[in-house]
Amino acid sequence: MLEQMIAYFDTIPSSHRALILAGGITFFWIIEGAIPMFKNDYGKWKHAKLNLIFTLTTIIINFIFATIIVQASDWTVLNHFGLLQIYALPTWLFFLLGMLLMDLVGAYFIHWIEHKVKVLWKFHMVHHADTHVDTTTANRHHPGESVFRAIFTLIGVFVCGAPIWLVMVYQSVSALLSQFNHANISLPAAVDKFISYVIVSPNMHKIHHHVVRPQTDSNYGNIFSIWDHIFGTFQVMELSEIRYGLDVLEGEKDKNMAYQLGLPFNKDIKTDY
Numbered sequence: 001m002l003e004q005m006i007a008y009f010d011t012i013p014s015s016h017r018a019l020i021l022a023g024g025i026t027f028f029w030i031i032e033g034a035i036p037m038f039k040n041d042y043g044k045w046k047h048a049k050l051n052l053i054f055t056l057t058t059i060i061i062n063f064i065f066a067t068i069i070v071q072a073s074d075w076t077v078l079n080h081f082g083l084l085q086i087y088a089l090p091t092w093l094f095f096l097l098g099m100l101l102m103d104l105v106g107a108y109f110i111h112w113i114e115h116k117v118k119v120l121w122k123f124h125m126v127h128h129a130d131t132h133v134d135t136t137t138a139n140r141h142h143p144g145e146s147v148f149r150a151i152f153t154l155i156g157v158f159v160c161g162a163p164i165w166l167v168m169v170y171q172s173v174s175a176l177l178s179q180f181n182h183a184n185i186s187l188p189a190a191v192d193k194f195i196s197y198v199i200v201s202p203n204m205h206k207i208h209h210h211v212v213r214p215q216t217d218s219n220y221g222n223i224f225s226i227w228d229h230i231f232g233t234f235q236v237m238e239l240s241e242i243r244y245g246l247d248v249l250e251g252e253k254d255k256n257m258a259y260q261l262g263l264p265f266n267k268d269i270k271t272d273y
Helices: 002-010 014-034 044-078 091-116 118-128 135-139 143-160 164-182 189-195 202-208 226-230 257-265
Strands: none
Touching: 002 091, 002 164, 014 044, 014 135, 014 164, 044 135, 044 143, 044 164, 044 257, 091 118, 091 143, 091 164, 091 226, 118 143, 118 257, 135 164, 143 164, 164 202, 189 202
């Protein structure tokens, strides 16, 4: 089965990748309506409009970087460059270590850096500006941030020596897990806690979207939660106390496209980062 998956993702058409993205949003959108964590009284369709525009810009930027990433992947394999190319590994171990490393570099590290470097933080603020987090928030990234994340995916390819099938699996799983952990869904507390030992759960990631620190500066993971446990960035809090957004922003402008695009360049917004 693993070999079949590798063969599929080695040549996955762009249309199939788009279906995975759209299918994930649709699936979790439906689940949100059935078991919402917070009441859906904020106008889901109106709220989704801006987030889906940012999703489109993210897709466009990823498409621009796709050729570079494919060429980089082919080069690392051809030249046996990267950690995964040092030793011949069983396929299952190659896959597992590859997913862990790609998630560490392509998601956790860039996310942590965005919270520590002021210039990058100003772009990342657009993601945190959403005052009603749901599955459409997953790809709510300023185009500038989408570029930063694409660059770190590229770095992850070089660090790992990742073949293109691994990159495609990682990006597909990353998109689905991001939609899952941003989704406004209520899982039984025991189930969510159990999940959070391995992958990032909805409750775990909602804490990251709390309006103030230290919660904002915690739970950076996207696929695997182990990085937050290892690096000491895991946080818990009562879900009833969560309030979305950022205390330095005007929350009512979270759906204003011009305001959001201008956030990184708005000198009136003060931040300690």
